[in-house]
Amino acid sequence: MSAPHEVGPLPDADTVLDLTSTQYEAELTYFIEHRIHHAPRSLQKALGPSEIGIECARRLAYKIAGTPEVHEGDGWLATIGTATHAWLADTFTAANTMLGQERFLLEQRVQIGSYAGEPVVGSTDLYDRVTRRVVDFKILGKTTLTSLRRKGPSTQYRTQGHAYGRGWAAAGHPVEKVAVWGLPRNSALADSHLWEEPYDETVAVAALDRLDGIATLVSSLGPAAAAVVPTADSYCSYCPWYRHGATVLTESCPGHPGSRVNTGRPSSVESLIA
Template identity: 40%
Template sequence: MSVDQATLDAVIASLTTKPAPAPKPHCLARCGERLDPMLVTDPATGAGWHIGCEPAAQPEQPVPPADLFTVVTGPAATGKTRAMDRFVDAITAPPPPTLDDLRALLYDHEANSARSRQKKIGPSEIGVPCQRALAYKLAGTPEQPDLRLPWAPIQGTAVHAYIADALTAHNEILGRERWIVEQKVWPDDTISGSGDAYDTDTGTVIDWKLVGDSSITKYRKEMRPEYRVQAHLYGLGHERAGRDVLWVRVVCLSRSWDYGKSWEWTEPYDPEIAQKALDRLYATEALLTDLDVANNPAMWGAIPATPTKDCRYCRFFRPNTPADDTGCPGNPDPWA
């Protein structure tokens, strides 16, 4: 076998040619310091990074949720319709006020509550001093709309529910029913109401009122007539249910942070107070019929009224107009 001269020269050249030297290790930061071969990350070029020379890691950019914007392409992708503009707006603008949403929610919830929908007069309204206001309630006269959130009644409802839970739990601890809680009672065959509590140990009817400190100061001088009558009506209801009623009590719970400012009013149970209130109620009902106010609105002025500086709080207050089937002018000088 013979080998031509060209093949022989190529074999000799391959045996005698030195391999190309490996690339010199160097730092990509061009710091000028020698780079340890162990730190080379690209063997083909000898490049790598000194510890401390490597660039800081860049944080990943957040990917906007798909539902925060709509990708728009073409001519429409301008101005505030661009995806990034909408995303920036979404993450920089605060959400709508929760207070406003909560106000509307609570207002609607309270308007649809059983208490707000109640049309029939109850023990809490029978003792109102003004007979004309009582007559308006009996006649079903539309009340002056109040667009304010009934925040105080809402708080009262919450406190009543909490106390009811606490008394029920105490009964379980005692293993007996000391407290009769939220019991529906009937002062007569047509009037009913839910009594807050009855203490079987002391024969005491209890009604909770969540009030401001100024009201407590006022009630210390004279208990509000509506509250007093209401307590005795509940007492009559418990008595008709076969319970021994000795005392009636209105517990005025302070709406402030200090429970110690709370105060309670107590007096012996007197069924005559409750009966007189019922008699007045039915006499007012008869007066509405006798005066035929449904067909003679002007006769509302013949129903006795008790104007006071508190007339402005009455839901039937219609100032500067004669009393009729829409309301009453009340005290012409509410600040007198």
């Protein structure tokens, strides 16, 4: 443990700020929320690899049409995910040093392909040059981790894995398998689960073809395209275009029929954590 370092004087050193625990918690929370909400945001309008496999075509149509989002989450779970990803990148960089070889390539940007002339580019978590695996880290709550173990990943996660595989392959790195490594957010590391399957380029290509179709519809109908494409429960309550009771579908969505938001069942938020 390091010794306390020299600190400069406070502007009003004789005054103690007298706060209740509630006020103090609000004060500390303010700094967290300020940082989350003032973090540099991607101005990229094109969809990224984590989005191209979203099952709900309406959500994709909103994004492609540039329809303004109607709400944003508080960003805390996404922040946990981002912070953990940064720690994992450090950890596998240290592993390279330990091994004396650059086995793991981390956080590198690859181009997956394109739809409607828009490149799909994203940063991948890990490529293992020794086993020729592409690994996507997911920091998951219990429900989604259990689902990953029992049923495999969602279409969105699986597509993302193959999309990164395509990106690495295009960059000249052979890919044998793609993996989604679910790491527990709320329990011991032993609860993690790694799902994998042989790399299949057609998964990513099919997703890009689907986006081409949605983009074509958006270019002919504009925001009205969102009202005519099919929906799916892509974590509706955390969808940026979800609005309870929405009726103007060109602007916002009341949720997929039978989804958690429409049945009162608790929702899950794993899709927020890249």
